[in-house]
Amino acid sequence: MKRLAYLLVLALLLPLAAAQDQLNTAIGSNPPTLDPQKTFNGFSFAITNQIYETLFVVTPEGEIEGLLADEWEYLDENRLQVRLVEGVAFSDGTPLNAEAVRASLLRLLDPATAAPGRFVVSAIQDVEVVDETTVVIVTAAPFAPLLAHLAHPVAAIVPAAAGDALARNPVGSGPFELVEWQQSNQILLRANDDYWGGRPAIDEVLYRIVPEVSTQIVELRSGGLDILFNIPPDNYAALQNDANIETEAYLGWGSVLLGLNTANPKLADLQVRQAIAHAIDKSLIIDEFLSGLAEPGVAPIPPTVRFAASDLADPYPYDPEAARALLAAAGAEGLALTLDVYQNPDLEAVAQVLQFMLAEVGIDLNIRVQEFAAYSEQTVSDDLELYLTSWGTVTLDADYALYAFFHSSEIPENNSSRYQVAAVDALLDEARANPDEAVREAAYRDVQEVVLNDAPMITLYYPLSTVAKRPVLTGEVVRFSWINLDLRDATLSR
Amino acid sequence: MTLYVLRRLVALVPVLLGVTVLVFVMLWLAPGDPVLALLGETAQGLGREQLQALREAYGLDRNPVVQYFDYLGGVLQGDLGTSVRSSQPVLSELLSRFPATLQLAGAAMAIAILVGVTLGVLAAVYQRTVVDYLAVVVALLGVSVPVFWSGLLLMTLFALQLGWLPASGYGTWRHLVLPAAAVGISSSAFIARITRASMIETLRADYVRTARAKGVPDHGVTLRHALRNALLPVVTVVGLEFGGLLGGAVLTETVFAWPGVGRLLVDAITSRDLPLVQGAVLFIAVVFILVNLLVDLSYALLNPRVRYD
Numbered sequence: 034m035k036r037l038a039y040l041l042v043l044a045l046l047l048p049l050a051a052a053q054d055q056l057n058t059a060i061g062s063n064p065p066t067l068d069p070q071k072t073f074n075g076f077s078f079a080i081t082n083q084i085y086e087t088l089f090v091v092t093p094e095g096e097i098e099g100l101l102a103d104e105w106e107y108l109d110e111n112r113l114q115v116r117l118v119e120g121v122a123f124s125d126g127t128p129l130n131a132e133a134v135r136a137s138l139l140r141l142l143d144p145a146t147a148a149p150g151r152f153v154v155s156a157i158q159d160v161e162v163v164d165e166t167t168v169v170i171v172t173a174a175p176f177a178p179l180l181a182h183l184a185h186p187v188a189a190i191v192p193a194a195a196g197d198a199l200a201r202n203p204v205g206s207g208p209f210e211l212v213e214w215q216q217s218n219q220i221l222l223r224a225n226d227d228y229w230g231g232r233p234a235i236d237e238v239l240y241r242i243v244p245e246v247s248t249q250i251v252e253l254r255s256g257g258l259d260i261l262f263n264i265p266p267d268n269y270a271a272l273q274n275d276a277n278i279e280t281e282a283y284l285g286w287g288s289v290l291l292g293l294n295t296a297n298p299k300l301a302d303l304q305v306r307q308a309i310a311h312a313i314d315k316s317l318i319i320d321e322f323l324s325g326l327a328e329p330g331v332a333p334i335p336p337t338v339r340f341a342a343s344d345l346a347d348p349y350p351y352d353p354e355a356a357r358a359l360l361a362a363a364g365a366e367g368l369a370l371t372l373d374v375y376q377n378p379d380l381e382a383v384a385q386v387l388q389f390m391l392a393e394v395g396i397d398l399n400i401r402v403q404e405f406a407a408y409s410e411q412t413v414s415d416d417l418e419l420y421l422t423s424w425g426t427v428t429l430d431a432d433y434a435l436y437a438f439f440h441s442s443e444i445p446e447n448n449s450s451r452y453q454v455a456a457v458d459a460l461l462d463e464a465r466a467n468p469d470e471a472v473r474e475a476a477y478r479d480v481q482e483v484v485l486n487d488a489p490m491i492t493l494y495y496p497l498s499t500v501a502k503r504p505v506l507t508g509e510v511v512r513f514s515w516i517n518l519d520l521r522d523a524t525l526s527r
Numbered sequence: 528m529t530l531y532v533l534r535r536l537v538a539l540v541p542v543l544l545g546v547t548v549l550v551f552v553m554l555w556l557a558p559g560d561p562v563l564a565l566l567g568e569t570a571q572g573l574g575r576e577q578l579q580a581l582r583e584a585y586g587l588d589r590n591p592v593v594q595y596f597d598y599l600g601g602v603l604q605g606d607l608g609t610s611v612r613s614s615q616p617v618l619s620e621l622l623s624r625f626p627a628t629l630q631l632a633g634a635a636m637a638i639a640i641l642v643g644v645t646l647g648v649l650a651a652v653y654q655r656t657v658v659d660y661l662a663v664v665v666a667l668l669g670v671s672v673p674v675f676w677s678g679l680l681l682m683t684l685f686a687l688q689l690g691w692l693p694a695s696g697y698g699t700w701r702h703l704v705l706p707a708a709a710v711g712i713s714s715s716a717f718i719a720r721i722t723r724a725s726m727i728e729t730l731r732a733d734y735v736r737t738a739r740a741k742g743v744p745d746h747g748v749t750l751r752h753a754l755r756n757a758l759l760p761v762v763t764v765v766g767l768e769f770g771g772l773l774g775g776a777v778l779t780e781t782v783f784a785w786p787g788v789g790r791l792l793v794d795a796i797t798s799r800d801l802p803l804v805q806g807a808v809l810f811i812a813v814v815f816i817l818v819n820l821l822v823d824l825s826y827a828l829l830n831p832r833v834r835y836d
Contacts (some may be wrong), residue, residue, distance in 0.1 A: 062794065066612075147581055149566055151580075155577075175631055200615070216620070216786060217627075217790055218697045244781050255694055257686070257693060259728070406558070406559025407558035409563045
């Protein structure tokens, strides 16, 4: 009898014990909003990606597959028909049907929404509802990377009718839903019991907002946190030696590039740009200043991005002798240049290494560090010389980076190197318009080959993203970035 | 007394007007496009038209003077505007962070007064002895050690090594202990030095000698006769420190992930969220001025000779 009573008490306690199944992690800043359409902020996306879902998603292998989209086909080059997964609803019970998809995409496109990420879907002209679960997405001109763009976190499907309330009370169809958001303190999510893909095993996810990395590390080591992302190289090395912590470094979607303003008289001569490229020892930067947490770059986009020409050899490997000879041939001895960089510890360190390396070949480099807004203003100004930039090809499609960097229509905002080559424009236009993968592959390969030789930008490295976790968490998938932490099949065992 | 308080409150108006003008001008003079500052690195990928559209949507394309008077009009009606970054009312953003700031400031001041006054009194009573020197050294350390270092030290000891307290965060009294201790210890140093100086002076006063001559026991003289009179300058320092802490202890809040006003303001400044910066500075100025008013009024309570007629 007594034993039965114990069992009863135990049974009563069980649900409570299960609720303890909470994953604790941290982000560095309070997200400005949890409406994925109203922001372009990684801290926001890290949370909204748990709550909302996109039509498509890029798998860890780099393939595009449907998420909310079940089947899809092009009716003609401008009309993409998408059949949605049936029976999906937002966490408030509203059906996520063709009408909802239309309303969500049109809200993102509406200038009144003032969506910073509108450009991601600006190729879309209209969304037509065919039946309850079928939509046709219409573009004004053929846009081959459309599926990849619809996989961008900003294109998540939201219940548009909820309007501004979504900023603080997100309502999505994803595996988790918001319980409580204590501003600047923490965001608590719980498993969506009715998730169409099956309820996640983890009951709750607590995102603590911890701005200081040292504090995050103490929390991880003392058991207050289970998983951490983007750990600086020094701390990462220390965590690697901690027996209770598992660490991993993986290649994401980022590249760090040195831009050269080809319209500036000092840099207009190809030989000068070649000399600068020859003067840079990429592996030294990586080994000595980034603790090995990067891979040397050649193509402007890392191998994780579709159509990256990763097998291309560096036309200008480290060779200070060649660099000096080229400068002499160009009559550019005693060259003085200014490098613009924005406040970012990694980039500032790289800028100093570059200063040292360029000095070795006789170029006097002046570094100008400014906050991002002032830096951006400098990059569109005509007297820009060199600039350092860190770029994330978030759609994992070459178009997102190559078109922005090298198409003449993007001068000067994204194409700050003022690179203007008609043949490259034509290739980029073709690759953007032609849905044939083989054609795109060939066109992007040509683009990358040409720009490598022309050196309007020099890819320094592809940074590795870091993650450290306590082994209690298993089965989680990180797709290219910490903002894409997929916990649907993850489990916790404390 | 009422008239005095009213006069002080009226004097608030020009000060606050000045604050709004200064903040506005400073943010407008800062280099860089406000839209880019708002979006930060994430502005990558945006073209000229898109930036212009956003500038218009956020109202940043209008004449700054028009923007300022628009803002002022709102403030006069109790509307501090809407944060550009979060689209939430500025006042509700501030009020949601203020309880955390108030708790931290209150707890830290309690620790600071307890430690500071005790150290100060001990140093004064045992002037030029080991106790005095020790108290001075402790006070000096408190002032000189930056809180991001002492904070991490406390965290490593009490959270990581001993496991007694959570390393960071907000919610229970256990979360409050370490940040309050970190701020309290550094504030206590000032209080200790002022208490010591003031006590030394009062201990030499005639009435203290008279009290001793009457046969009042030593601790009675120290605590009742001397300390009460020595407290006036201490109260001033406490008020200033408290007012400062209510404006947010940025470093402590950052190190201990404490969701206070200070971090909100710093985030707003880095993202050039103009309405939020304006509102936060205004809010902090009001709080600071009110605390100082309370300090001035408390003089009358401590010293009957002080009157505000």
